[in-house]
Amino acid sequence: MSYVPEKRNSVFDLMEDMFEPFNMPAMGSLMKTDIRRKDDKYLLDIDLPGYRKEDIRISLYNGSLNISAEHHESKEDKDAKGNILRQERYSGSCSRSFYVGDAIKDSDIQASYQNGILTVSFPTEEKKEQEEKKYIDIL
Amino acid sequence: MQTMRFVPAERHEHDLFDDFFDNMLPGYGTNELMRTDIREKDGKYLLDIDLPGFKKEDMKISLYNGTLTISAEHHDSQEEKDSKGNILRQERYSGSCKRSFYVGEGIHESDIQASYQNGILTVEMPSEQKKQEEERKYIDIR
Numbered sequence: 047m048s049y050v051p052e053k054r055n056s057v058f059d060l061m062e063d064m065f066e067p068f069n070m071p072a073m074g075s076l077m078k079t080d081i082r083r084k085d086d087k088y089l090l091d092i093d094l095p096g097y098r099k100e101d102i103r104i105s106l107y108n109g110s111l112n113i114s115a116e117h118h119e120s121k122e123d124k125d126a127k128g129n130i131l132r133q134e135r136y137s138g139s140c141s142r143s144f145y146v147g148d149a150i151k152d153s154d155i156q157a158s159y160q161n162g163i164l165t166v167s168f169p170t171e172e173k174k175e176q177e178e179k180k181y182i183d184i185l
Numbered sequence: 186m187q188t189m190r191f192v193p194a195e196r197h198e199h200d201l202f203d204d205f206f207d208n209m210l211p212g213y214g215t216n217e218l219m220r221t222d223i224r225e226k227d228g229k230y231l232l233d234i235d236l237p238g239f240k241k242e243d244m245k246i247s248l249y250n251g252t253l254t255i256s257a258e259h260h261d262s263q264e265e266k267d268s269k270g271n272i273l274r275q276e277r278y279s280g281s282c283k284r285s286f287y288v289g290e291g292i293h294e295s296d297i298q299a300s301y302q303n304g305i306l307t308v309e310m311p312s313e314q315k316k317q318e319e320e321r322k323y324i325d326i327r
Contacts, residue, residue: 075217078277084270093277095237095304128226132202135220135235162237162304 076140077113086173090144095162096135102164104157109148111155113164114141147171202230202286219255219284229309232286237304238277244306246299246324251290253297255306256283300327 080091094102094115102115116139150168157166169177202223220235236244236257244257258281292310299308306326 079274080272080277081274082270082272084268088273089270091238091277093237093304095235096233097303126226128224128231130222130224131230132221132223135222135233159303161239161301162235 076136077115077142079142079144083170086170087167088146088170090164090166092142092164092166093162094159094164097159099159102159104155104166106146106150106152106155109145109150110143111146111150111166111168112141112143113166115139202288218278218282219257221284221286225312228311228313230288230312232306232308234284234306234308235304236301236306239301241301241326244301244326246297246308246326247322248288248292248294248297248324251287251292252285253288253292253308253310254283254285255308257281257306294322294324297324298327299324 076093078093082089082091092113097115097117101118102113105112105114117137146168149171155166155168157164159165218235222233224231224233234255239257239259243260244255246253246255248254259279288310297308297310299306301307308324
């Protein structure tokens with residue numbers, strides 16, 4: 047896990063360093079992520095309990111996949127909560143980036159949010175290479 | 186503010202919601218797992234507990250001797266584990282965890298309600314004393 051700003055080309059690097067450091071190093075316990083490879087996809091399972099789907103943003107830029115989450119509570123929502131006796135859960139915003147390479151496009155990425163876990167999936171580079179091959183029809 | 190005291194013998198003066206965190210695992214301090222917010226609203230106490238990634242059936246809430254205990258485990262079958270694919274990185278905690286809170290002798294199982302949404306288990310119980318008739322061992326999670 048090293049911070050390497052320049053682009054990487056090899057498949058080996060993609061699987062090894064699929065992650066950039068947090069914006070705020072103190073928040074090491076947030077957005078814990080499991081990464082697995084299944085069939086021809088990479089899947090990221092990210093701990094994000096207590097958000098609404100609308101508050102989670104996934105974006106792709108320059109080969110970097112960025113996931114961010116915020117709370118957008120109105121004043122009424124806050125008042126509706128009652129008196130706070132103890133606050134341990136993190137109530138701010140958080141974000142995390144992963145390097146996924148340039149082969150991936152927005153349309154390749156799928157995400158779902160269930161039971162507080164955001165699962166993001168996208169095809170592996172081998173799968174992308176297969177898709178790129180085009181054959182000419184023989185009439 | 187809460188003070189947390191460990192009193193091993195009889196308990197007479199407990200702060201409400203004194204908690205006894207059972208899983209002090211290396212690498213996972215008390216501030217990592219099952220983070221809990223406690224609030225009071227309309228005559229009820231509500232506990233919001235971070236528990237992402239569990240199934241309702243895997244979480245248990247029980248009440249004993251004035252202590253409310255919430256536990257969660259993963260019961261993945263071998264097929265479910267195999268269907269996950271190859272693990273490249275594992276950061277999320279994948280074991281079981283448990284946490285207890287002192288709620289006093291006035292609360293009964295039937296007073297407690299729980300629901301699980303977006304990875305948060307919300308447990309509610311009355312803050313005023315009430316008497317209930319029914320007896321149940323475990324609290325249903327909606």
